[in-house]
Amino acid sequence: MAHLELQGARILLVDDQPANLDVLCELLEAEGCKVSMAPNGQLALKLAPQVLPDLILLDVMMPGMDGYEVCRRLKQLPETREIPVIFITAQDQTESGVAGFAAGSVDYIPKPFRDQEVRIRVQTHLRLSRLSRELAAKNEELTEKNRQLAEEVAQRKALKGQLSMISEREIERWGLKGFVGQSPTFQRSFKEIRLLQESVTTSVLITGESGTGKELVARAIHFGSPRCEGPFVPVNCAAIPGELVESLLFGHVRGAFTGADSDRIGYFQMAHGGTLFLDEIGEMPLELQAKLLRVLEDGEVRRIGEREGRKVEVRVLAATNVELSDRIKKGVFRQDLYFRLARYLVAVPPLRQRQEDIPLLAQHFLQLFAKEMGREVPELSAEVSEALKAYSFPGNVRELKNIIERALIESGGGVLRAHHLHFLPEAATAMVTAAPASATQELPWDLEEAEAWLIKRAIARTDGNLSEAARLLGTNRNRIYRALAQEEHRGQGGRARHEAGSQ
Secondary structure, rough: OOOOOOOOEEEEEEOHHHHHHHHHHHHHOOOEEEEEEEHHHHHHHHHHEEEEHHHEEOOOOOOOOOOOHHHHHHHHHOOOOOEEEEEEEOHHHHHHHHHHHOOOEEEEEEEEHHHHHHHEEEEEEHHHHHHHHHHHHHHHHHHHHHHHHHHHHHHHHHHHHHHHHHHHHHHHHHHHHHHOOOOHHHHHHHHHHHHHHHHOOOOOOEEEOOOOOHHHHHHHHHHHHHHHOOOOOEEEEHHHHHHHHHHHHHEEEOOOOOOOOOEOHHHHHHOOEEEEEEEEEOOHHHHHHHHHHHHHHOEEEEEEEEOOOOEEEOEEEEEEOOOHHHHHHHOOOOOHHHHHHHOEEEEEHHHOOHHHHHHHHHHHHHHHHHHHHOOOOOOHHHHHHHHHHHHOOOOOHHHHHHHHHHHHHHHHOOOHHHHHHOOOOOHHHHHHHHOOHHHHHOOOOHHHEEEEEEHHHHHOHHHOOHHHHHHOOOOOHHHHHHHHHHHHHHHHHHHHHHHHHHH
16 A cells, blocks of 8 residues: 555656666555656756656765765755755665765665665655645745734834824814814814813714814814824715725625725724714715614624624714704614714804804914915905905805915915905805895895705806815705705796696
8 A cells, every 4th residue: 555655756766776776666656656767876967956856765886976976966956955865875884874964865775675664764754855845834934924024013113103293293283272263152162172082982973064174173082082192084974985885984804795805994993992083974874874883882893794793992973064853854864873973962163153253263274374385474454354254154164264275375475355365156145235236136035046056156167066066165965966956856846837827
């Protein structure tokens, strides 16, 4: 019965005696070995790199080049250096053994050799050679893993250092110093933020119109709390395609679905130890809300395609510019999720409700942009302050910031004047009474029609770019879609009534 170690093993026999070659060849082939033969050392040196045997049986006494010299040369060649060599010798065993080991052999077989001894020695050294190769491969694999681990540790240290530096800058940028205002409504929000900075686990729902600074509130809560050393991960729920929401939030494993070419961690795991900010939470698909609620309750996420969940330690802050109570009534937002998110509710007031803060904010943005542009901070004239306070700012603080940045650019570093201010004429309804009648003749006085009129003007101004139109109006694309759909519905109703009356 052939031994498993011998089956398929490549053996090179080197001996100047044909009878020895025949006997060894017959013996080893009967065990399933693949045998090559060389009658002298010169041919063996040529044949070995070509055949690349698993083991070489080498006679010591050969004319021309003896076995010791052949072995030494084999050990000098990169291709054959690791191939084990067993000497076949009729010399004194001790003397030939010492000389053979000095030349690089692993063992020797005395002549006349016995079949069983040949089998055992060949089998033993084939096994040792295989184990040696496997050990070398494992060592190489371990070395590579250690290298990768060392690189990862170095990267983590570097990222931690960067995060520490970023956090310091973010605390300065997004902390309470970034809040400007003296109005009572602002001061109430300011006190709430201070309270929430001390509570590191309470989930918060931040409400307010688009552009009021809901993300600024979320960042201030995070960077003013002990969580500031952890990541702050902002996610716009309205901007994620519905089919990707679950994967992006919770992650997936390779092969979980078409296109999942590798493992991916989700936003929850990215925010581990820090804060996850879910902006426009009202736009999250209903089917995902139950899974989000489960994560909030259990503190555990499960990647798509994975059986076991993973613990995450994350504080969730959510924001919305729509009335979630209306969405709950319509059945598109879960009430239990609302109560889980709104353990503490922060309402960010629109800019029109804190008009006394407008000049302070304008001066704050002037200083910010002047510093970025390397300019002196210009003076804010009285006419500019009055014009700003007379405007309704449908885009809230974001719109004010954009107006001030453009005004600073146009002023060239001089005093800001009223003509440097560029308000949206489509949205300047708060200034209607001060404008000539001709400027407002086309403005409809029905609220829904007025909204549609403003949207159409913004779309025309941006050459049909809905995203830019939404930005100009301080709203989002979904609201524009709804308003246009309602306008189309009203138009169809009007045509139907007209047709009915003409019959």
